[in-house]
Amino acid sequence: MTRKTIATVWLDGCSGCHMSFLDIDHRLLDIADMIELVYSPLVDRKDFPESVDITLIEGSVSNQADLDKIRHIRAHTRTLISLGDCAVTGNVPALRNTIGAEPVLQRAYMEPDMLNPQIPTIGVPPLLPVVRAVHTVVRVDVFIPGCPPSADTIFNALSDLLNDRQPSVAGKTRFGA
Amino acid sequence: MSRVATLKINGQDVSGREDETILEVARENGIPIPTLCQIEGLSNVGACRLCLVEVTGISKLLPACTTRVAEGMEVRTESDRLTHYRRMAVEMLFAEGNHICSVCVSNGHCELQGMAVALGIDHIHLPYLAPRRGVDASHERFTFDANRCILCTRCVRVCDEIEGAHTWDVMGRGVGSVVITDLNERWGDSPTCTSCGKCVQTCPTGALFIKGSAVGEMTKRNTFLTYIAQMRGNLK
Amino acid sequence: MNPEELHSLAEERREALDQFQHRVVVCTGTACQAAQSQKIIEALDGVVKERGINGRCAVSAGGCRGLCSAGPMVAVEPTDVLYQGVTPDDAASIIDSLESEPVKALTCDTSAPFFTRQKRVVLEYEGRLNPESIDDYIAAGGFSTFVRVLTEMTSSDVIEQIRQSGLGGRGGAGYSTALKWSTVAKALGTAKYVICNGDEGDPGAFMDRSVMEDYPFKVLEGMMIAAFAVGAQEGFVYVRAEYPLAVKRLKQAIRQAEKYSLLGNNICGTSFSLKLDVRLGAGAFVCGEETALIASIEGKRGSPRPRPPYPAESGLWGCPTLINNVETYANVVPILREGAEWFAGIGTERSKGTKVFALSGAIVNTGLIEVPMGITLREIIYDIGGGIPDGKRFKAVQTGGPSGGCIPEQYLDMPVDYQSLAQVGSIMGSGGMIVMDESSCMVDVAKFFMEFCMTESCGKCIPCRVGTAQMYRLLDKISQGRARLQDLEVLEELCDMVKHTSLCGLGQAAPNPILSTLRYFREEYLAHIVDHVCPAGVCKIAHEEIAL
Numbered sequence: 032m033t034r035k036t037i038a039t040v041w042l043d044g045c046s047g048c049h050m051s052f053l054d055i056d057h058r059l060l061d062i063a064d065m066i067e068l069v070y071s072p073l074v075d076r077k078d079f080p081e082s083v084d085i086t087l088i089e090g091s092v093s094n095q096a097d098l099d100k101i102r103h104i105r106a107h108t109r110t111l112i113s114l115g116d117c118a119v120t121g122n123v124p125a126l127r128n129t130i131g132a133e134p135v136l137q138r139a140y141m142e143p144d145m146l147n148p149q150i151p152t153i154g155v156p157p158l159l160p161v162v163r164a165v166h167t168v169v170r171v172d173v174f175i176p177g178c179p180p181s182a183d184t185i186f187n188a189l190s191d192l193l194n195d196r197q198p199s200v201a202g203k204t205r206f207g208a
Numbered sequence: 209m210s211r212v213a214t215l216k217i218n219g220q221d222v223s224g225r226e227d228e229t230i231l232e233v234a235r236e237n238g239i240p241i242p243t244l245c246q247i248e249g250l251s252n253v254g255a256c257r258l259c260l261v262e263v264t265g266i267s268k269l270l271p272a273c274t275t276r277v278a279e280g281m282e283v284r285t286e287s288d289r290l291t292h293y294r295r296m297a298v299e300m301l302f303a304e305g306n307h308i309c310s311v312c313v314s315n316g317h318c319e320l321q322g323m324a325v326a327l328g329i330d331h332i333h334l335p336y337l338a339p340r341r342g343v344d345a346s347h348e349r350f351t352f353d354a355n356r357c358i359l360c361t362r363c364v365r366v367c368d369e370i371e372g373a374h375t376w377d378v379m380g381r382g383v384g385s386v387v388i389t390d391l392n393e394r395w396g397d398s399p400t401c402t403s404c405g406k407c408v409q410t411c412p413t414g415a416l417f418i419k420g421s422a423v424g425e426m427t428k429r430n431t432f433l434t435y436i437a438q439m440r441g442n443l444k
Numbered sequence: 445m446n447p448e449e450l451h452s453l454a455e456e457r458r459e460a461l462d463q464f465q466h467r468v469v470v471c472t473g474t475a476c477q478a479a480q481s482q483k484i485i486e487a488l489d490g491v492v493k494e495r496g497i498n499g500r501c502a503v504s505a506g507g508c509r510g511l512c513s514a515g516p517m518v519a520v521e522p523t524d525v526l527y528q529g530v531t532p533d534d535a536a537s538i539i540d541s542l543e544s545e546p547v548k549a550l551t552c553d554t555s556a557p558f559f560t561r562q563k564r565v566v567l568e569y570e571g572r573l574n575p576e577s578i579d580d581y582i583a584a585g586g587f588s589t590f591v592r593v594l595t596e597m598t599s600s601d602v603i604e605q606i607r608q609s610g611l612g613g614r615g616g617a618g619y620s621t622a623l624k625w626s627t628v629a630k631a632l633g634t635a636k637y638v639i640c641n642g643d644e645g646d647p648g649a650f651m652d653r654s655v656m657e658d659y660p661f662k663v664l665e666g667m668m669i670a671a672f673a674v675g676a677q678e679g680f681v682y683v684r685a686e687y688p689l690a691v692k693r694l695k696q697a698i699r700q701a702e703k704y705s706l707l708g709n710n711i712c713g714t715s716f717s718l719k720l721d722v723r724l725g726a727g728a729f730v731c732g733e734e735t736a737l738i739a740s741i742e743g744k745r746g747s748p749r750p751r752p753p754y755p756a757e758s759g760l761w762g763c764p765t766l767i768n769n770v771e772t773y774a775n776v777v778p779i780l781r782e783g784a785e786w787f788a789g790i791g792t793e794r795s796k797g798t799k800v801f802a803l804s805g806a807i808v809n810t811g812l813i814e815v816p817m818g819i820t821l822r823e824i825i826y827d828i829g830g831g832i833p834d835g836k837r838f839k840a841v842q843t844g845g846p847s848g849g850c851i852p853e854q855y856l857d858m859p860v861d862y863q864s865l866a867q868v869g870s871i872m873g874s875g876g877m878i879v880m881d882e883s884s885c886m887v888d889v890a891k892f893f894m895e896f897c898m899t900e901s902c903g904k905c906i907p908c909r910v911g912t913a914q915m916y917r918l919l920d921k922i923s924q925g926r927a928r929l930q931d932l933e934v935l936e937e938l939c940d941m942v943k944h945t946s947l948c949g950l951g952q953a954a955p956n957p958i959l960s961t962l963r964y965f966r967e968e969y970l971a972h973i974v975d976h977v978c979p980a981g982v983c984k985i986a987h988e989e990i991a992l
Binding site: 113116119120121122123125126128129130161164166167171174175176178200201202205206207208 | 302306307308309310311312315316321322324325328330331332333335336338339340341355
């Protein structure tokens with residue numbers, strides 16, 4: 032049996048979904064010989080592989096780098112999963128959508144009493160004017176809402192995919208869970 | 209005196225008085241119909257459109273909360289079409305306001321959130337409108353966060369019909385509609401508000417909550433409405 | 445006032461009018477007033493006095509002649525000469541030519557199809573009457589029908605006549621007027637109301653405004669007959685506050701009718717009493733919906749409520765209420781005067797009578813017309829309307845306002861009636877007719893109407909409140925060339941959902957402009973989405989990278 036390649040990606044999120052993923056705990060061992068984790072904040076590889084079977088996305092699309100990354104990943108992924116509320120709805124990062132990116136930067140970098148107030152531009156990607164849920168930018172195959180989705184939910188969805196079943200999270204998780 | 213009618217709901221034979229609504233008869237018989245604006249004990253306004261049902265011989269979908277039963281009626285409360293419309297209506301609410309469940313006082317106890325689960329909504333495919341709405345925290349005990357308001361008008365009705373204060377009402381048109389206290393004045397300055405908290409307890413979301421509640425801590429208790437409804441039922 | 449008194453008053457007034465050899469009637473409708481017709485009356489008056497002929501020549505205010513684009517209009521009677529584009533400076537030449545040939549340069553050709561192809565029932569007086577004088581109306585036979593109905597007919601006689609005439613509601617849906625009347629007549633309750641819906645709010649529609657401004661007495665008489673037929677003792681004319689002239693004239697008309705005891709207690713010595721009043725709308729389009737209108741009269745927020753119960757059973761303050769459109773009431777007097785058979789002889793098998801349309805947009809003769817049902821769109825647009833100006837090509841005609849649809853060229857020979865219009869995805873509506881030429885972009889047109897519905901949605905039900913905003917956003921995205929094909933799918937999904945789940949007619953019909961333009965001009969949508977061009981060159985296409 033060939034192992035399915037798996038990637039996890041961290042866009043604009045708190046990493047809580049990755050923590051929940053790790054909370055799958057010893058059950059990870061059950062599926063360990065079915066998967067190969069090829070790209071993730073948890074592994075060292077820097078560039079996204081040519082072709083990945085399943086990619087889990089945590090976080091919303093908030094800046095130009097997120098946007099470039101997700102478009103590239105979509106093109107090289109068979110099954111794309113929006114993992115967690117930030118990826119599914121925009122969630123907390125999207126709180127700024129009602130006021131725009133600029134006031135947020137002003138508030139964070141210019142208004143506090145600092146020695147040399149400036150909005151960083153070098154080495155950091157510019158913020159997009161609107162924080163977007165992943166599916167509003169690229170096609171998404173599976174949605175797992177939750178903040179974060181429980182380890183059980185993630186494990187079940189993953190098991191379904193590994194066994195070529197369409198995962199169903201209905202009733203098992205919710206926005207904000 | 210109302211006459212009694214027998215009818216079918218989802219193929220099941222049921223009976224009801226002709227002054228009862230489809231929703232009332234369905235619930236008596238354990239047949240669930242989703243609702244958001246409706247709450248037992250207050251008048252029905254037919255606004256959320258979740259309780260729309262199909263009735264044989266009528267081409268339009270009818271709101272179960274305001275449609276009275278009739279002899280020989282054949283009602284269907286579930287179909288792919290109805291589920292599709294109900295999902296869209298709930299998605300519309302999520303897209304309309306700023307519903308960030310993870311940071312909401314009502315997380316886990318919210319009727320909107322629960323409705324999304326019940327209808328199997330796992331993402332919102334309509335564009336988010338991300339309106340800029342305010343929060344009124346001027347009242348000493350309660351807060352109104354318009355971002356979480358779904359305009360069900362339960363607060364308006366409970367304040368008018370039960371408390372008799374009519375502090376709440378609706379202002380504006382279309383997506384610009386918003387519930388207001390008095391003539392769009394600060395809640396804390398309201399001379400009409402009795403601070404009874406009925407609006408807070410009937411609000412289906414975290415739009416109205418008790419100050420000091422943290423995420424997920426705001427549970428609503430609206431059994432007083434059930435009591436009132438029962439008392440009214442006894443009078444019938 | 446009894447029938448004899450009315451008769452002698454009419455005689456007296458006719459004699460008084462006949463004393464004048466010439467009567468110069470100046471249109472004082474809103475369009476002509478905006479073009480200074482009041483100044484023209486003053487100038488004409490001045491010249492008449494100067495010439496010392498005020499004993500032979502009367503100058504008076506009149507109603508709309510229909511050809512608003514050629515206003516101000518001035519008519520000379522009894523010779524029936526019609527002048528167009530008159531200015532106060534023309535007063536002298538008009539007066540001086542009364543005894544001789546009309547002023548050539550100002551003469552409007554009344555043998556043109558614009559005039560000859562129309563059939564006037566609602567607008568039967570063609571603007572000849574002074575809308576502010578009950579005497580003028582009575583002299584022309586006004587209120588004699590009401591008095592006859594009151595003294596010689598029963599409620600069921602009247603309803604039977606209306607039934608035989610086949611009159612359908614002119615508010616847009618064409619619901620049988622007789623059925624509505626008989627439902628209210630049969631409804632239990634001692635207090636009943638009649639309401640006249642004058643909350644015309646469609647963009648490009650001004651039929652009801654004109655009828656209320658020019659024939660306030662005729663509208664009232666129709667309401668009075670209706671009140672008698674259904675057994676109502678009180679009624680309201682609900683007019684939008686944006687129609688100050690109509691409000692003024694209706695109020696005046698009610699006062700004058702009260703003075704003549706045509707309104708009040710025990711009218712004509714019968715047991716019938718009726719009190720009428722005017723109520724103003726505060727500018728919400730949705731108040732044209734009957735349950736919202738009733739809420740507004742009750743002093744509540746103008747929001748619709750689910751029907752049933754229909755107003756006929758439970759309307760104003762919970763009482764049985766008859767609510768008809770202005771034009772419907774204006775048809776009542778001619779029907780009862782000329783007979784139901786006469787009326788039923790006009791129009792088509794299933795749509796009887798005439799319809800008043802407000803012609804506007806890319807058309808030579810902008811104005812108000814009345815045509816028999818069943819006339820083709822081509823006759824209206826090319827014969828009566830004079831065709832498309834500036835040598836441009838016809839593209840579509842929009843009927844029914846924000847609840848209606850756009851009809852393309854292939855249906856120009858279709859008869860105009862309730863059924864045919866519905867078949868091609870539009871509606872009769874209240875009578876707005878906006879003609880569009882090749883320079884119109886259909887996506888832009890749909891966006892315009894959707895913006896209207898979005899801002900006019902009352903906000904009560906979710907599909908209309910949120911759905912119209914969602915549809916507007918998507919149309920805006922499409923018009924900017926920034927949409928993807930999935931957006932079109934979502935748009936169509938929204939159309940279906942909003943249409944079938946909205947609480948009232950506003951929401952249920954809001955998707956119509958999109959649905960009809962998608963049906964006939966889908967390639968224009970695709971041009972915006974796939975090729976990023978606006979074929980008509982109307983929309984501003986965003987060329988930069990899609991702004992997220």
